[in-house]
Amino acid sequence: xxxxxxxxxxxxxxEDLVRFDHAGRSFAVxxxxxxxxxxxxxxxxHEDVHLADGLVIDYVIxxxxxxxxxxxxxGEAMRAPVCKDLGTYPVKVENGDVLIEVPA
Amino acid sequence: MPQCSRDYALLGRDAxxxxxxxxVSARWYHTDVPRKEMKAxxxxxxxxxxxxxxILFAAMIASAxxxxxxxxxxxxxxFWAVYGVLYASAMDSRWHECGHGTAFRTRWMNDALxxxxxxxxxxxxxxxxxxxxxxxxxxIIVGHDPEIIAMRPAVVARLVLNLFGIFxxxxxxxxxxxxxxxxxxEEDRSFVPESERPAAYRIARIWLAxxxxxxxxxxxxxxxxPFMLVGLPVFYGSWHMVLxxxxxxxxxxxxxxxxxxxxxxxxxxxxxxxxxxxMNYHVEHHMFPMVPYHRLKDxxxxxRHDLPPAHPSMLSAYREILPALARQFSDPDWFVKRALPxxxxxxxxxxxxxxxxxxxxxxxxxxxxxxxxxALPAE
Numbered sequence: 001x002x003x004x005x006x007x008x009x010x011x012x013x014x015e016d017l018v019r020f021d022h023a024g025r026s027f028a029v030x031x032x033x034x035x036x037x038x039x040x041x042x043x044x045x046h047e048d049v050h051l052a053d054g055l056v057i058d059y060v061i062x063x064x065x066x067x068x069x070x071x072x073x074x075g076e077a078m079r080a081p082v083c084k085d086l087g088t089y090p091v092k093v094e095n096g097d098v099l100i101e102v103p104a
Numbered sequence: 105m106p107q108c109s110r111d112y113a114l115l116g117r118d119a120x121x122x123x124x125x126x127x128v129s130a131r132w133y134h135t136d137v138p139r140k141e142m143k144a145x146x147x148x149x150x151x152x153x154x155x156x157x158x159i160l161f162a163a164m165i166a167s168a169x170x171x172x173x174x175x176x177x178x179x180x181x182x183f184w185a186v187y188g189v190l191y192a193s194a195m196d197s198r199w200h201e202c203g204h205g206t207a208f209r210t211r212w213m214n215d216a217l218x219x220x221x222x223x224x225x226x227x228x229x230x231x232x233x234x235x236x237x238x239x240x241x242x243x244i245i246v247g248h249d250p251e252i253i254a255m256r257p258a259v260v261a262r263l264v265l266n267l268f269g270i271f272x273x274x275x276x277x278x279x280x281x282x283x284x285x286x287x288x289x290e291e292d293r294s295f296v297p298e299s300e301r302p303a304a305y306r307i308a309r310i311w312l313a314x315x316x317x318x319x320x321x322x323x324x325x326x327x328x329x330p331f332m333l334v335g336l337p338v339f340y341g342s343w344h345m346v347l348x349x350x351x352x353x354x355x356x357x358x359x360x361x362x363x364x365x366x367x368x369x370x371x372x373x374x375x376x377x378x379x380x381x382x383m384n385y386h387v388e389h390h391m392f393p394m395v396p397y398h399r400l401k402d403x404x405x406x407x408r409h410d411l412p413p414a415h416p417s418m419l420s421a422y423r424e425i426l427p428a429l430a431r432q433f434s435d436p437d438w439f440v441k442r443a444l445p446x447x448x449x450x451x452x453x454x455x456x457x458x459x460x461x462x463x464x465x466x467x468x469x470x471x472x473x474x475x476x477x478x479a480l481p482a483e
Contacts, residue, residue: 016143048129057209062394064393066237066241067394079205080237081237083297083300
């Protein structure tokens with residue numbers, strides 16, 4: 001799978017996320033409180049709501065519609081009403097850009 | 105009287121029709137709030153809820169102690185009046201806020217208070233979590249929202265009996281017995297995933313054992329006092345929950361995708377706000393359910409330019425609600441369409457904001473049509 005530039009690292013505040021759309025799919029790119037970057041599917045597995053409008057609390061992303069929670073490092077569904085895990089994708093930072101390895 | 109053939113059943117005709125015309129799991133109208141501001145409003149803190157919970161528990165212990173001390177004399181009545189409202193009304197709002205997970209920042213605190221509040225309200229924590237999830241997905245969509253309180257026309261006996269907790273108790277007690285026996289109704293199964301059902305059964309059995317224990321103590325002591333502390337408050341303390349809860353959606357639009365049309369914000373006194381945990385800011389809560397109760401007043405100030413004016417009091421709200429409910433007996437399609445201020449974005453057809461009082465939901469057949477040439481009264 002190719003590495004795609006999602007955004008500049010400086011575009012995401014710590015403990016926040018941005019939405020990145022690519023090849024007809026939506027992704028969420030996170031900046032953790034300790035400075036690491038992560039990437040998951042961009043839509044909640046419960047009802048296709050964009051997680052980019054949600055709240056990052058430490059390593060958890062909370063969906064803005066029903067407050068379902070995922071660990072964005074692993075994609076693990078942590079709190080109802082989400083029952084299904086999010087897909088996660090490799091991330092690296094090069095020359096100040098956040099690159100994600102996602103299906104072409 | 106025009107015929108009303110609304111079908112509020114979760115698996116009924118209108119549920120299918122609502123799905124066909126795109127009212128289900130739909131995109132809803134939101135007031136624009138910049139991400140940085142919304143992030144600040146959504147931030148979680150333990151402090152406000154710890155403070156409020158400490159006050160609540162202290163008040164419950166004190167009022168229960170007074171009730172026991174003066175039992176069975178009339179002097180105990182004021183203490184039970186306070187205890188009942190805290191047990192069966194304040195715990196309703198704690199159930200709600202902790203169900204959203206927004207009361208505390210610390211997860212176990214949310215979960216612990218949620219479980220306790222569910223027990224007080226006799227609401228199965230699994231069943232009601234999923235029911236409320238659906239209420240937020242499909243708010244007042246006929247056939248999909250399991251929390252519609254007043255049908256059109258309203259069942260008056262149900263609305264009145266609810267003031268004494270009777271209708272809700274009957275439903276919750278029936279659900280507890282049924283779940284304890286390992287059975288869940290077909291309607292409930294429509295919104296509770298299979299993986300969650302065993303937890304619902306387990307909790308119902310634990311609760312049944314607790315109530316059996318309370319009954320055993322009552323029998324052993326020959327007194328109803330144990331039930332005054334556990335169980336009966338649902339009957340004598342629900343009135344505040346009901347009076348505030350009825351203000352949320354009654355008399356407003358069904359089958360729209362704009363919370364400004366189907367939810368109501370009412371300014372109320374500080375004591376009621378403590379009991380109700382600020383859910384009087386109900387348009388704001390539905391539009392942005394991530395914002396904790398203790399920031400809803402700030403959210404209200406931030407977006408009020410885009411909302412119908414808040415009612416200044418409960419009295420004002422009921423002056424709108426009661427005539428609307430009365431009118432729905434003769435015209436079930438009637439609802440109150442509140443005017444927006446000039447600063448607001450207008451109601452938009454893509455969110456069904458063009459639905460007018462007295463007109464049936466386009467695409468959903470079978471509703472009573474107004475008489476030909478009938479003039480539609482202004483709000």
